Amino acid sequence: MASLNLLIVVCLVYVALLFAVAFMAERAALRGRAAFLRSSVVYTLSLSIYCTAWTFYGAVGYAARSGMEYLTIYLGPTLVMVGWWWVLRKLVRIGRTQRITSVADLISSRYGKSNTLAVFVTALAVIGTTPYIALQLQSVTLSFASFARADPSSAVPADSRSTALWVAMGLAFFTILFGTRNLDANERHHGVVMAIALEAVVKLFALLAVGVFVVWGVGGGIEATLARIDASEIGQWQMDGGRWAGLTMLSAAAFLTLPRMFQVLVVENEDEHQLRTASWAFPAYLMAMSLFVVPIAVVGLEVLPPGANPDQFVLTVPLSQGQDKLAMLSFLGGFSSATSMVIVAAIALSTMVSNHVVMPIWLRFAGGGAAVAGDVRHLVLLARRVSIAVILGLGYLYYRVSGGGTALAAIGLVSFAGVAQFLPALMGGIFWRGATRIGALAGLGTGFVIWCYSLLLPSFGGGILMTDAVMAYGPWGIAWLRPQALFGIEGLDPLVHAVMWSLGLNTVVFVTGSLLSFPQPLERLQGAQFVNVFEHSGNPQSWSGGTAQSEDLLIMAQRMMGPAQAQALFQAEAARQGLAGYLPEPTPEFLQRLERELSGAVGAATAHAMVGQIMGAATVSVEDLLAVADETAQMMEYSSQLEAKSAELTRIAGQLREANEKLTKLSVQKDAFLSQISHELRTPMTSIRAFSEILRDAPDLSSHDMTKYASIIHDEALRLTRLLDDLLDLSVLESGQVSLNMRDGRLVSVIDQAVAAAGVAEERLTIRRDRTREDIGLTSDLDRLAQVFINLIANARKYCDATAPLLSIEVAQRGNAVVVDFVDNGAGIPTDSQALVFEKFSRVAEGESAGGAGLGLAICREIMARLGGEITYLPGQGGAAFRVILPVAAMRAAQ
Amino acid sequence: MGKHVLVIEDEPNIIEAISFILMRDGWAVHTHSNGNDAVAAVAAHDPDLVILDVMLPGRSGYDILTDLRAAPATRDLPVLMLTARGQAKDRELAERLGASRFMTKPFSNAEVLEALRDLVPS
Structure with a gap:
C-alpha cells in the first residue's frame, strides 16, 4: 500500500536534491564556469514553468470536463514561440539593452519611467498571480490528500489545510534562500533556473510515465486506447469556436505577460540565440506534456468510480492500479510543477514590489543621503524576502477564502485574464511609438476594473463578494451591468465574455488615450528606443573582443585623456595580457578600468556611455543620456x-x-x-x-x-627755514591732514592783509584794485586764503620783468563762484612751462635766486583744493595771470 | 700772474664765496652764471681750470662737460664739478663723462683749494 510517510521522506529528499543542484549552479556561476547554464536546453526547460500543477493535473481534468479544449492552453504559447522572431526577440533585446528587471519595469521604462505605472502593474500582477499561487497550493494539498486516502495507516485528515500552510512556508523558505541570496544587477538567478530545469525534466518524465502506463498497462495498447477514446464522451464534444479562439489568444497573451514567464523568458535569458532553439524545443515539450492527457482522462473516467475528481486522475489512476511507485513519481511531477511556478512567480513579484514600491517609498523618506549608504543592499534584500513571504501568504489566504473548491483550470484562467491586461500596453509599447503613459494607465485601469468585476470577484463564488442577486440582475437591478452579461451581451461563456470586454475595452481606451494625450520628452525618447531597438543595439554577441574595437577605444581614450596617458594605459594592459604591441584584448576587467580612468576626465556616466557605445554591448539608454x-x-x-x-x-x-x-x-x-x-x-x-x-x-x-x-x-x-616750512606745509596739505579754520570774513580785508604781508609797500610794484567790488562776504579759512594771495603777489613782485611792474587784482562774481584774477604786465610764463607751473620745484624764472624753492604755487594749488575752489593759470593775458576761484557755498554763507 | 680759473655757477652767494677764497689763494677768477653759452665762455677765457656746477639755468653741467671733452682744445682741460645733488649716480655720471674731480656741496674751502692745486700744479 502507498505509504504517506514514505512519500514525505521522498519529497524531502527531492527538495534536498533541488537545493544541491541550485547551490552547485550558483557556485559554478560565481566561478564563471557556467557555460552549461547558458545552454539553450536549460533555457527551454526553464520555460516549462508555464506548465504548472494546473497543467500537470488540471489538463486531464480539463479534458475530462471539456474535451480537447485544454489544447488551447498549449496552443497560445506555441504560437508565441513559433513567432519568436517578431515579438520575443524584440522583448529580449529590449530587456537586455534597457536592463529590464520585470514586466512592470519594462512598461514603466517604456512610458517615461513612470513609477505610477510601475506600481499599478505591480499591484495588478500581485492580484493576478495570487489565485495562481493558491492554485498550486491547492493542487499539492489535493494530491497529498489523495495519497492520504489511499494510505489506510495514515492518521492525517484528507483535506488538511495545514498541508497547504506547510507547503507555502517551505516554498517561501526555498525561494528566499535561492531567489534573494544576492543582488544581481541583471536579476538573474542561476541556481533557481537550474533547479526548475531539473523539475521540468521530472514533471515531463512523470507525466510520460503515467501516460505510458495508462496506454499500455491499463488501456491495452495504442489501438485499444484510441478505441476507448472514440467510445468516450470526450471524442464527441463539439468545439466552441469562439471559446477556442478566445482561450488560445488568452494563453498566448498570458505567456508573454505573466510575471514568472517574463522572468524566465526575458530576464533570465542569457543569449538571444537560446530563443532560436526554444522556438521549436518548447512547443515540442508542450506537445509531449499534452500527449497522454486524453488517454489518461478517458481511462480515468472508465476505471475510477463516478464522482472522482478528474483533476487528480494523473495520481489516482496509478494508485487505483496499485502502482505506488508510479504514483509517487507522479506526485513528484505535480509537486515539481507547483513549486517551480511558485518559486519563480514569487521571485518575479518580489523584484517588482521591492524595486517599484518599497524602494521609491524608502528613498523618499530616507532622503537623498541614504541612496549611497551601503545598507541599501540589505534593505533591498529584506524587502524582497518580506515580499516573498507576503506573496505566498496572500496565496495561502486566497486558497483559504476561495474554499479550494473551484476547478484548477478555472482559477488558472482567471489569472491568465488578469495578467493579459498588460498586453495592450506591452505590445503597443514595443511596436507603436505613439503609445503614451496616459493611454497605458487608462487602458490598464479599464481592463483591470472589468476583469475584477466580471471575472475575479465572481470567481470567489456566490455570496462572498458578489451576491447572487447582483450576478443575476446586476447591481441595483441594472441589467446591463450584470457581471457576466455586460452591456446586455448575453449567452457568452463567462470567461470569453470577461476577456472580450476587459481586453477589448482596455485596448480601445489605451489607443484612444494615447492618441489624445501628448507624450513627455522622456517618454518619446524611450518610445523610440523601444520600438526601434534593433536599430539602436548591436548584436549582443559581437563585443567579445577584437582589435578593431580596441583601436576604437584607444582613439577615444586618446581624445579624452591625452595620447601619452592613453597609450601608456593600453600598452600596460597589453603587456599584462602578454600581448605584443599596444592593443590589449577588451576584457571586461580592462573595460572597467578604462571606464574608471575616463570617468576622471568626462564623468562616470559619459565614460560608461562611450565605452558601451564602442563595445556595442548595450545602447546608450535615455538614463545614460540624462546622466x-x-x-x-x-x-x-x-x-x-x-x-x-x-x-x-x-x-x-x-x-x-x-x-x-x-x-x-x-x-x-x-x-x-x-x-x-x-x-x-x-x-x-x-x-x-x-x-x-x-x-x-x-x-x-x-x-x-x-x-x-x-x-x-x-x-x-x-x-x-622757509624751505623746510614750505615742505612741511605742503606735506600736511597733500596728506589731507590739514585742519581748516573756517570763519566769516570779507574778501577785501583778506586782500588787504595779503598786500601788506607781501611787502610790496616799499617796492616798486604797483597794485591796482577795486576795493568796492572786493567787498564780498565769505566763509573760508581766511588765513589760508591770504597765504594764496600773498604767494601770488610775491611772485609778481619777484618775477614781473616790466620796467614799471603793475599787478591788477580783479574780482568778479560768476554764477556760483567768486573769481579773483591776479594779472601783471610782465612777460608772463612761457607756454611750454605753463603746464608745470603748479608742480613742486618748478621755478619758472631760471637763473635768479628768487629766494623760493619752487613750492609756492604747489602749496597754493593744494590750499585751494582744500577750500573747495581752484587756482589756474590764464594764458594769453599779456603778463602772468592767475585765477583763483572760490566756491559759492563759502561765499553765500556770509552774505 | 697766477693760474686762471673759470667758475660756472648760477648761485650768486656761492660765486662770491668761491671767488673770494680762490683770489686769496692767488688764482685769477672769472665767473659765468648761465649754461647756454658756457662752452663759448670757456673758449673765450681759455682758463687753466674750470669749476662747473651741474644744475645751471639753460643747460646742464653734464652737457657742457660733454662738449668740452668733445673739443680737442678742451679735451684735457681740468674740470672740477660741483653739485648739490649728492647721489652716487651723479658722481658716476660725472666721472664717466670725464670730470677731473667731483665734489658735493657743501664743500670745505680747504678741500676745494687742495683739489685745485692737485689739478693745476704751479
Missing part, C-alpha cells in the same frame, strides 16, 4: 565659474599692473623730489659753510666784508 546631460551641466557650471574666476583674475592683474605703474611713477617722482630737495637744501648750506669758513679762517677781513658775509649766512639760514 551625461547632468554631468555636462555640472561641467558647464564649473567652467563658467572658472571663467568668472579667470575674468576676476584678469581684472585683478590689471589693477596690479596699474598699481605697479603708479608705484613706479611714484618711485621716479620720489627720486626726482629727493634729488630736488637735496639741491634746494645743499645750495644755501653751501653758502653758509663757505662763508662761515671764510669768517673763521680769514682774520684779516674788513668789517664791511665781515658784515656782508654774516648777512649772507643769515639770509641763507632764513631761506633754509
Whole structure:
C-alpha cells in the first residue's frame, strides 16, 4: 500500500536534491564556469514553468470536463514561440539593452519611467498571480490528500489545510534562500533556473510515465486506447469556436505577460540565440506534456468510480492500479510543477514590489543621503524576502477564502485574464511609438476594473463578494451591468465574455488615450528606443573582443585623456595580457578600468556611455543620456565659474599692473623730489659753510666784508627755514591732514592783509584794485586764503620783468563762484612751462635766486583744493595771470 | 700772474664765496652764471681750470662737460664739478663723462683749494 510517510521522506529528499543542484549552479556561476547554464536546453526547460500543477493535473481534468479544449492552453504559447522572431526577440533585446528587471519595469521604462505605472502593474500582477499561487497550493494539498486516502495507516485528515500552510512556508523558505541570496544587477538567478530545469525534466518524465502506463498497462495498447477514446464522451464534444479562439489568444497573451514567464523568458535569458532553439524545443515539450492527457482522462473516467475528481486522475489512476511507485513519481511531477511556478512567480513579484514600491517609498523618506549608504543592499534584500513571504501568504489566504473548491483550470484562467491586461500596453509599447503613459494607465485601469468585476470577484463564488442577486440582475437591478452579461451581451461563456470586454475595452481606451494625450520628452525618447531597438543595439554577441574595437577605444581614450596617458594605459594592459604591441584584448576587467580612468576626465556616466557605445554591448539608454546631460551641466557650471574666476583674475592683474605703474611713477617722482630737495637744501648750506669758513679762517677781513658775509649766512639760514616750512606745509596739505579754520570774513580785508604781508609797500610794484567790488562776504579759512594771495603777489613782485611792474587784482562774481584774477604786465610764463607751473620745484624764472624753492604755487594749488575752489593759470593775458576761484557755498554763507 | 680759473655757477652767494677764497689763494677768477653759452665762455677765457656746477639755468653741467671733452682744445682741460645733488649716480655720471674731480656741496674751502692745486700744479 502507498505509504504517506514514505512519500514525505521522498519529497524531502527531492527538495534536498533541488537545493544541491541550485547551490552547485550558483557556485559554478560565481566561478564563471557556467557555460552549461547558458545552454539553450536549460533555457527551454526553464520555460516549462508555464506548465504548472494546473497543467500537470488540471489538463486531464480539463479534458475530462471539456474535451480537447485544454489544447488551447498549449496552443497560445506555441504560437508565441513559433513567432519568436517578431515579438520575443524584440522583448529580449529590449530587456537586455534597457536592463529590464520585470514586466512592470519594462512598461514603466517604456512610458517615461513612470513609477505610477510601475506600481499599478505591480499591484495588478500581485492580484493576478495570487489565485495562481493558491492554485498550486491547492493542487499539492489535493494530491497529498489523495495519497492520504489511499494510505489506510495514515492518521492525517484528507483535506488538511495545514498541508497547504506547510507547503507555502517551505516554498517561501526555498525561494528566499535561492531567489534573494544576492543582488544581481541583471536579476538573474542561476541556481533557481537550474533547479526548475531539473523539475521540468521530472514533471515531463512523470507525466510520460503515467501516460505510458495508462496506454499500455491499463488501456491495452495504442489501438485499444484510441478505441476507448472514440467510445468516450470526450471524442464527441463539439468545439466552441469562439471559446477556442478566445482561450488560445488568452494563453498566448498570458505567456508573454505573466510575471514568472517574463522572468524566465526575458530576464533570465542569457543569449538571444537560446530563443532560436526554444522556438521549436518548447512547443515540442508542450506537445509531449499534452500527449497522454486524453488517454489518461478517458481511462480515468472508465476505471475510477463516478464522482472522482478528474483533476487528480494523473495520481489516482496509478494508485487505483496499485502502482505506488508510479504514483509517487507522479506526485513528484505535480509537486515539481507547483513549486517551480511558485518559486519563480514569487521571485518575479518580489523584484517588482521591492524595486517599484518599497524602494521609491524608502528613498523618499530616507532622503537623498541614504541612496549611497551601503545598507541599501540589505534593505533591498529584506524587502524582497518580506515580499516573498507576503506573496505566498496572500496565496495561502486566497486558497483559504476561495474554499479550494473551484476547478484548477478555472482559477488558472482567471489569472491568465488578469495578467493579459498588460498586453495592450506591452505590445503597443514595443511596436507603436505613439503609445503614451496616459493611454497605458487608462487602458490598464479599464481592463483591470472589468476583469475584477466580471471575472475575479465572481470567481470567489456566490455570496462572498458578489451576491447572487447582483450576478443575476446586476447591481441595483441594472441589467446591463450584470457581471457576466455586460452591456446586455448575453449567452457568452463567462470567461470569453470577461476577456472580450476587459481586453477589448482596455485596448480601445489605451489607443484612444494615447492618441489624445501628448507624450513627455522622456517618454518619446524611450518610445523610440523601444520600438526601434534593433536599430539602436548591436548584436549582443559581437563585443567579445577584437582589435578593431580596441583601436576604437584607444582613439577615444586618446581624445579624452591625452595620447601619452592613453597609450601608456593600453600598452600596460597589453603587456599584462602578454600581448605584443599596444592593443590589449577588451576584457571586461580592462573595460572597467578604462571606464574608471575616463570617468576622471568626462564623468562616470559619459565614460560608461562611450565605452558601451564602442563595445556595442548595450545602447546608450535615455538614463545614460540624462546622466551625461547632468554631468555636462555640472561641467558647464564649473567652467563658467572658472571663467568668472579667470575674468576676476584678469581684472585683478590689471589693477596690479596699474598699481605697479603708479608705484613706479611714484618711485621716479620720489627720486626726482629727493634729488630736488637735496639741491634746494645743499645750495644755501653751501653758502653758509663757505662763508662761515671764510669768517673763521680769514682774520684779516674788513668789517664791511665781515658784515656782508654774516648777512649772507643769515639770509641763507632764513631761506633754509622757509624751505623746510614750505615742505612741511605742503606735506600736511597733500596728506589731507590739514585742519581748516573756517570763519566769516570779507574778501577785501583778506586782500588787504595779503598786500601788506607781501611787502610790496616799499617796492616798486604797483597794485591796482577795486576795493568796492572786493567787498564780498565769505566763509573760508581766511588765513589760508591770504597765504594764496600773498604767494601770488610775491611772485609778481619777484618775477614781473616790466620796467614799471603793475599787478591788477580783479574780482568778479560768476554764477556760483567768486573769481579773483591776479594779472601783471610782465612777460608772463612761457607756454611750454605753463603746464608745470603748479608742480613742486618748478621755478619758472631760471637763473635768479628768487629766494623760493619752487613750492609756492604747489602749496597754493593744494590750499585751494582744500577750500573747495581752484587756482589756474590764464594764458594769453599779456603778463602772468592767475585765477583763483572760490566756491559759492563759502561765499553765500556770509552774505 | 697766477693760474686762471673759470667758475660756472648760477648761485650768486656761492660765486662770491668761491671767488673770494680762490683770489686769496692767488688764482685769477672769472665767473659765468648761465649754461647756454658756457662752452663759448670757456673758449673765450681759455682758463687753466674750470669749476662747473651741474644744475645751471639753460643747460646742464653734464652737457657742457660733454662738449668740452668733445673739443680737442678742451679735451684735457681740468674740470672740477660741483653739485648739490649728492647721489652716487651723479658722481658716476660725472666721472664717466670725464670730470677731473667731483665734489658735493657743501664743500670745505680747504678741500676745494687742495683739489685745485692737485689739478693745476704751479
